Amino acid sequence: MADKEDPKKGKRSKGTSKEVCGYPLSIFFIVVNEFCERFSYYGMRAVLVLYFKYFLRWDDDLATSIYHTFVALCYLTPILGAIVADSWLGKFKTIIYLSIVYAIGQVAMAVSAIHDITDTDRDGTPDNMTFHVVLSMVGLLLIALGTGGIKPCVAAFGGDQFGDHQEKQRRTFFSVFYLCINGGSLLSTIITPILRAQNCGIYSKQKCYSLAFGVPAALMMVALVVFILGSGMYYKAKPQGNIMLDVCKCIGFAIKNRYRHRGNQYPKRKHWMDWAEEKYEKLLIAQIKMVLKVLFLYIPLPMFWTLFDQKGSRWTLQATTMNGDFGLLVIQPDQMQTVNPILILTLVPVMDSLIYPLIKKCGLNFTPLKRMTVGMILAALAFVCAAVVQLQIDKTLPVFPSASQVQLKLLNMGNKTVTVQLQDNEPAILAPAQVSDEYFVFDTDQITVLATAGSTTVHRGISFTKGKRQKLLLPLDLNKEWVQIDDLNSKPEEGNNAIRFVNGKNAEVNVSSAVANFGIIQPFHYSNYSLIKNGKVTFNLQSGSESCEYSRDFGFGSSFTFLIPNNLTFGQNCQEEITSAEDIKPNSVHMALQIPQYFFITAGEVMFSVTGLEFSYSQAPSNMKAVLQAGWLFTVAIGNFIVLIVAELAKLPKQWAEYVLFASLLVAVCIIFSIMAYFYTYIDPAEIEAQFKKVDDDDEDDKSKQQKAEIEMVKRDSVSSSEDDEKSK
Numbered sequence: 001m002a003d004k005e006d007p008k009k010g011k012r013s014k015g016t017s018k019e020v021c022g023y024p025l026s027i028f029f030i031v032v033n034e035f036c037e038r039f040s041y042y043g044m045r046a047v048l049v050l051y052f053k054y055f056l057r058w059d060d061d062l063a064t065s066i067y068h069t070f071v072a073l074c075y076l077t078p079i080l081g082a083i084v085a086d087s088w089l090g091k092f093k094t095i096i097y098l099s100i101v102y103a104i105g106q107v108a109m110a111v112s113a114i115h116d117i118t119d120t121d122r123d124g125t126p127d128n129m130t131f132h133v134v135l136s137m138v139g140l141l142l143i144a145l146g147t148g149g150i151k152p153c154v155a156a157f158g159g160d161q162f163g164d165h166q167e168k169q170r171r172t173f174f175s176v177f178y179l180c181i182n183g184g185s186l187l188s189t190i191i192t193p194i195l196r197a198q199n200c201g202i203y204s205k206q207k208c209y210s211l212a213f214g215v216p217a218a219l220m221m222v223a224l225v226v227f228i229l230g231s232g233m234y235y236k237a238k239p240q241g242n243i244m245l246d247v248c249k250c251i252g253f254a255i256k257n258r259y260r261h262r263g264n265q266y267p268k269r270k271h272w273m274d275w276a277e278e279k280y281e282k283l284l285i286a287q288i289k290m291v292l293k294v295l296f297l298y299i300p301l302p303m304f305w306t307l308f309d310q311k312g313s314r315w316t317l318q319a320t321t322m323n324g325d326f327g328l329l330v331i332q333p334d335q336m337q338t339v340n341p342i343l344i345l346t347l348v349p350v351m352d353s354l355i356y357p358l359i360k361k362c363g364l365n366f367t368p369l370k371r372m373t374v375g376m377i378l379a380a381l382a383f384v385c386a387a388v389v390q391l392q393i394d395k396t397l398p399v400f401p402s403a404s405q406v407q408l409k410l411l412n413m414g415n416k417t418v419t420v421q422l423q424d425n426e427p428a429i430l431a432p433a434q435v436s437d438e439y440f441v442f443d444t445d446q447i448t449v450l451a452t453a454g455s456t457t458v459h460r461g462i463s464f465t466k467g468k469r470q471k472l473l474l475p476l477d478l479n480k481e482w483v484q485i486d487d488l489n490s491k492p493e494e495g496n497n498a499i500r501f502v503n504g505k506n507a508e509v510n511v512s513s514a515v516a517n518f519g520i521i522q523p524f525h526y527s528n529y530s531l532i533k534n535g536k537v538t539f540n541l542q543s544g545s546e547s548c549e550y551s552r553d554f555g556f557g558s559s560f561t562f563l564i565p566n567n568l569t570f571g572q573n574c575q576e577e578i579t580s581a582e583d584i585k586p587n588s589v590h591m592a593l594q595i596p597q598y599f600f601i602t603a604g605e606v607m608f609s610v611t612g613l614e615f616s617y618s619q620a621p622s623n624m625k626a627v628l629q630a631g632w633l634f635t636v637a638i639g640n641f642i643v644l645i646v647a648e649l650a651k652l653p654k655q656w657a658e659y660v661l662f663a664s665l666l667v668a669v670c671i672i673f674s675i676m677a678y679f680y681t682y683i684d685p686a687e688i689e690a691q692f693k694k695v696d697d698d699d700e701d702d703k704s705k706q707q708k709a710e711i712e713m714v715k716r717d718s719v720s721s722s723e724d725d726e727k728s729k
Ligand SMILES: N[C@@H](Cc1ccccc1)C(=O)N[C@@H](Cc1ccccc1)C(=O)O
Pocket: 038, 042, 178, 181, 182, 185, 186, 189, 337, 338, 340, 341, 344, 605, 609, 636
């Protein structure tokens, strides 16, 4: 197509950019911009909670709530961006200005993560934490404003580049746009955690959060430059005044006017917005009707996002109780989330080039709203899968003591067999350096213990704290102190293994390994727990000049207490001599079992989100495209709030039951949505607008014809009256 300029505006007109394979060339700059921007956003988000926890030293609760508040804010600010774009600056300028704000925010985050800035004593930890907290909060606010503000504009601006003859290409554009989002986010969620794990610093080496934030900052600058480079090729629709204010005033007037004319004597009007006709243009009223129709349809949508956004929270927590060993690859629980963009990159092309055309060939009219309904059903199915997986996991999870119970294991540190009778239980016989296999469970906090070793018999009453798991360490000489130690009362977090050593020897033992240092353990004492990732670990045990090695393979989420026996001989290795107590079994349900739920939620996302993005654009009047995109994103924000509310209110004792509850809620909402969708009639906003403009033009023509006729009549009157005058004379 020829490269035309819009003669009226002196700018490029719609659908006239240079074309490549039927697509406007300007689209290339927009999709590359989106790729870099999403890399920047998801890359920063991937390490944010860890930055809060390990750099700013916030506790888990504070870190999680600030994280969710930030995400919710990112989906509330699109309203602001859309208003600015549609009514004041236009989409192009809004994207440029807010991208600058966004890039400044990312740079602020990167600077806030340089520990050397306030590390005056050079010990590796920042000395003025307030500086880092304030700078990072300012950074996050700017990022939320930037990413949210430009979000509704970029998609709508892309859609604007297509002419009316490029309807099919525009639909494909939204799919490609979605692919770019996921390409960018996939790369960044893999890369930034790797960058974070590096050590960097001027005076002392620490985890490199500044690099993990710095690279997204650089990508945001690239996004901005790429977008500016395309400047000459874009079609830039002009903002049409403060449209949002006009819309609000018009709706307000319609309501007031309807209320004033509420009696039976006033004839009814077709639509309540028609009560604004006395004061407002028919075109504006028609446009508001179009927007309200779509917004009404949006009411049930947040429920989809409520389920969708639990990938990052509940499903990741579920993965922490699973086994991530994929042979060549060991997947960490939070890395399971990358399955989503990977599946998007495969499913979008498959849907577009295979499934949808096949459905069409079968003669079925798979309308956007039908696709969205199917998307919801798939998301509900994903949660049913999650519930089934949870039931499997629950079977393998340890049963921790209730608030009124005590659980107890016995550990014989001596070198004689001990017989122990706990309350009225059968006596337990423990060989030297043996640990009882299972926990004894009591519903009391006072237990009588009768222990016999050789000729020594000791009878003691022992107090316990209810709700705890403990170990009772029986010493070499039963008459000496019996040590009670707390075991873990929950699974170790993030698939780690919690390991500790008990020293049954009469001498100090130093235990170390490449991944954790247990320090010097006093005789008949124990070390703290150390968290160890999965894989093989070799422990080095040293007592005086003697040492030996003990190796062990760890899975995910286990807890072990290793006993250094009293009679340990430090040979070449102590492999056979160390006793281990498996307090919490490693996760046995494989993470691959989460793939079906990821598949269903992602297929649901493709049908729901990709289609919804395009539907929001196609059903919006020309001057409110960005506003409807913002409305779409607002449903995401509401969905996130529902997660917090439902999880707080429902507080179901079983996780699988919560998954089923969410699936049922979505099915109920989906039924309501399908009824609403059934009554929705698709419109072509451009056609409707054109009709009103035509009516206006016709009215204008009629008016001028009438004026001409009136002038003619006046002229004729004056001529005839002068003729009459003449005659009368
Ligand atoms: N599939 C997501 C991207 C993603 C990447 C890595 C982990 C989780 C998710 C996606 O395409 N997001 C889009 C659309 C969207 C989805 C949900 C809420 C708002 C928008 C995006 O624009 O980020």
